[in-house]
Amino acid sequence: MDTVICPIDVRCGDQVSALLRPPSSQQVQDYFDELMSTRQCHGLKVGHNGLHGKGVYAGMDFEEGEIVLRDQMLVGVQHLSNKIDCLVCGFCFQFIGSIELQIGRKLYLQSLGVSSTSDECTKGMMAHNSKACYGASLSSNADADPYKANGGDFGACSSSSSSDTVGLPKELLESLMNGRLTLPHSDKFPLPEAISCPGGCGEVYYCSMLCSEADWASSHSLLCSGKRSESLSKDALLRFTQHANETNDIFLLAAKAIAFTILRYKKLKAACPKETHNGSVAWSLLLEAWKPIHMGYKKTWWDCISLPDDVSDETAFRMEVKELAFTSLQLLKEAIYDKEYEPLFSLEIYGNIIGMFELNNLDLVVASPVEDYFLYIDDLPNTEKIQAERITQPLLDALGDEYSACCQGTGFYPIQSCMNHSCCPNSRAFKRDEDRDGQATILAARAISKGEEITISYIEEELPLAERWASLADYGFTCRCSRCLEEGEEEEGGETP
Numbered sequence: 001m002d003t004v005i006c007p008i009d010v011r012c013g014d015q016v017s018a019l020l021r022p023p024s025s026q027q028v029q030d031y032f033d034e035l036m037s038t039r040q041c042h043g044l045k046v047g048h049n050g051l052h053g054k055g056v057y058a059g060m061d062f063e064e065g066e067i068v069l070r071d072q073m074l075v076g077v078q079h080l081s082n083k084i085d086c087l088v089c090g091f092c093f094q095f096i097g098s099i100e101l102q103i104g105r106k107l108y109l110q111s112l113g114v115s116s117t118s119d120e121c122t123k124g125m126m127a128h129n130s131k132a133c134y135g136a137s138l139s140s141n142a143d144a145d146p147y148k149a150n151g152g153d154f155g156a157c158s159s160s161s162s163s164d165t166v167g168l169p170k171e172l173l174e175s176l177m178n179g180r181l182t183l184p185h186s187d188k189f190p191l192p193e194a195i196s197c198p199g200g201c202g203e204v205y206y207c208s209m210l211c212s213e214a215d216w217a218s219s220h221s222l223l224c225s226g227k228r229s230e231s232l233s234k235d236a237l238l239r240f241t242q243h244a245n246e247t248n249d250i251f252l253l254a255a256k257a258i259a260f261t262i263l264r265y266k267k268l269k270a271a272c273p274k275e276t277h278n279g280s281v282a283w284s285l286l287l288e289a290w291k292p293i294h295m296g297y298k299k300t301w302w303d304c305i306s307l308p309d310d311v312s313d314e315t316a317f318r319m320e321v322k323e324l325a326f327t328s329l330q331l332l333k334e335a336i337y338d339k340e341y342e343p344l345f346s347l348e349i350y351g352n353i354i355g356m357f358e359l360n361n362l363d364l365v366v367a368s369p370v371e372d373y374f375l376y377i378d379d380l381p382n383t384e385k386i387q388a389e390r391i392t393q394p395l396l397d398a399l400g401d402e403y404s405a406c407c408q409g410t411g412f413y414p415i416q417s418c419m420n421h422s423c424c425p426n427s428r429a430f431k432r433d434e435d436r437d438g439q440a441t442i443l444a445a446r447a448i449s450k451g452e453e454i455t456i457s458y459i460e461e462e463l464p465l466a467e468r469w470a471s472l473a474d475y476g477f478t479c480r481c482s483r484c485l486e487e488g489e490e491e492e493g494g495e496t497p
């Protein structure tokens with residue numbers, strides 16, 4: 001696995017090793033104690049249990065159904081294909097705009113032949129689509145035809161530029177998107193106004209200035225392709241994004257993790273008196289900036305990625321994965337590199353960040369208010385329902401089975417990611433009706449006593465033993481929870497995994 005040589009790994013070998021050295025128990029304890037106290041999360045503790053590395057422990061009793069944790073993601077992305085279905089805040093992932101915009105925008109994109117079943121073509125063009133489509137909906141010039149100009153953007157990829165595919169007139173979709181048409185009872189489902197990216201990329205929208213500023217400070221100022229971007233080259237950035245869209249969106253997440261570290265480093269440096277700036281101070285600031293990523297459980301991506309069933313040459317497959325990561329890293333490097341934080345651009349670091357996501361990430365799911373809206377219409381008293389459905393039914397028919405598509409993506413959650421797996425877990429990741437953003441919600445599946453380890457299941461725990469073990473092989477470990485040990489003993493021969 002040595003043929004891909006990244007010069008930075010060689011040049012910065014010692015620093016890379018230091019960044020990847022697992023944190024000591026004390027460092028883990030200190031970091032999470034501080035994180036818990038800043039988040040006013042006093043019911044939990046992160047510590048080592050000796051068996052499976054770090055774990056999360058109950059600092060108080062929890063009743064069945066009680067919230068154990070609401071964890072804010074460190075970095076997350078909405079899946080590319082899902083961007084057709086839902087317009088969500090680029091930082092907290094709650095739905096934004098209006099019910100009309102959500103419906104009109106989705107149907108408009110469908111009318112252009114862009115489907116949410118991602119194919120190579122769709123992947124490559126989505127960044128353009130969201131921008132063209134949503135930017136248009138904000139246009140105050142009701143007479144302009146904002147779509148005409150953008151039609152060319154979809155080029156040969158789009159199967160059609162008319163709205164025939166959804167059977168609704170284009171004017172209707174435009175009116176939904178630009179707010180000229182209000183749907184019956186949509187006022188019962190207000191959504192925050194969509195605020196465009198301050199960098200001017202037109203690709204990311206937010207639910208509030210707070211989210212816009214937080215995302216800018218966290219990573220977007222470096223990864224924005226707009227006029228105010230702080231990247232070195234917007235062209236390189238676009239090439240990086242295109243490559244990620246065509247290959248694996250986990251690269252977008254890795255870029256966010258690197259940008260996040262760089263921006264934290266710059267902020268720490270700016271807070272230090274100028275006369276103290278020197279090599280060793282810079283290194284300690286970089287270590288400090290890296291801490292949130294440092295705390296995550298890591299393995300190198302090409303070593304831990306599970307082997308697809310149809311792959312027979314494992315070595316060649318892992319090498320291919322490593323080469324893919326190297327290509328992505330080179331593109332990112334062209335866009336945001338600086339010698340000052342060179343070790344962050346080593347392939348080992350990139351591979352470990354991606355491996356960390358592979359092993360720790362939680363699916364990001366946010367339920368759609370469009371589903372609530374149509375359910376509400378369906379529940380109206382008869383006369384009102386008949387009246388409303390005259391307008392809403394054609395839209396529902398055009399949206400089809402996917403009318404209720406939720407926001408889907410993936411995210412890294414610092415505290416949740418410390419939770420170990422059990423096939424008889426005492427907690428589960430489960431969104432309640434009111435959880436309408438990208439935070440992770442962990443609920444107690446049964447009563448939990450103070451001091452007990454909080455466990456969740458990474459897999460479908462209803463599966464029989466052999467299938468559970470097969471699923472957990474993807475996570476690179478053999479489960480030794482009490483249920484597995486018991487069932488293993490009951491198996492013929494009494495063998496445990």
Ligand SMILES: C[S@@+](CC[C@H](N)C(=O)[O-])C[C@H]1O[C@@H](n2cnc3c(N)ncnc32)[C@H](O)[C@@H]1O
Pocket residue numbers: 052053054055296297359360417418419420421422475476477478479480481
């Ligand atoms: C998401 S992390 C959980 C936190 C991790 N223990 C740490 O030290 O950061 C997942 C990793 O924890 C370990 N792990 C979690 N649950 C386990 C279990 N039931 N049996 C064995 N190892 C487990 C495995 O190494 C797994 O890849």
